Amino acid sequence: MAIAKTAAFSKKEQEIAAFAKAIAHPARVAILKVLAGKTECVCGQIVDVLPLAQSTVSQHLKELKAAGLINGTVEGPRSCYCINWKAFEKFRNEFNSLFDTLQVKNNSCC
Amino acid sequence: MAIAKTAAFSKKEQEIAAFAKAIAHPARVAILKVLAGKTECVCGQIVDVLPLAQSTVSQHLKELKAAGLINGTVEGPRSCYCINWKAFEKFRNEFNSLFDTLQVKNNSCC
């Protein structure tokens, strides 16, 4: 990237970008869907569903967790993940807020 | 990336991920805000506002255009960009649809 200029932008812009980055990979979207669809928390089942190696899935989970979108707790030899609905709701609002902001002036000249 | 596994996921997942990727950088979020805030189409003004070099801004614009989020037309020696509201609305809906899908079963066990 040659020295990230991220810090030069507003906090809001950085937040939205970070959230978008978290879901900017089909594997992570798929993981979220799996987590949302199960009643109980899942872990290795995700690996079975996705066309990726275990280590790669673990990496994606780590990123989702770092973004605050999911929670993870250790349950014996296995890890239990689930969606952090609070954070999700927050981002949903932030997203719609961005959309609203953009659409206040709906002028398309080209 | 070592051979992208993108193709192994559903089209919807790919679409959402691609859109998220487009706004997964604060500079691109900022660009969209600038475009939305102006009545007339802008081009080089974006460079003045952002803390980035002209070539870098041009690159970001290219990505936004490739994602279908903005339109661009050449106007003499300068280029005129503006938001593709139709695509934006589409993605807004797709996004809310994803949120809804995820929140159908709101079970958090951890």
Place this chain on the structure above:
DNA sequence: CAGATTAATCGTACTTTTACGATGAATAAG
């Protein structure tokens, strides 16, 4: 036509992301 302006593209450098296999740590099962 000559020079200035605007913006795309090229070349380059460096960082980050994506992906895998292998290893390691923790716990469950025998």
Place this chain on the structure above:
DNA sequence: CTTATTCATCGTAAAAGTACGATTAATCTG
């Protein structure tokens, strides 16, 4: 206690992303 299971982490490799300066192409201006 030994073995199997589950998952995180490490090391590595390759691809993509980010950023810049320089160059180029197009078009205005004088």
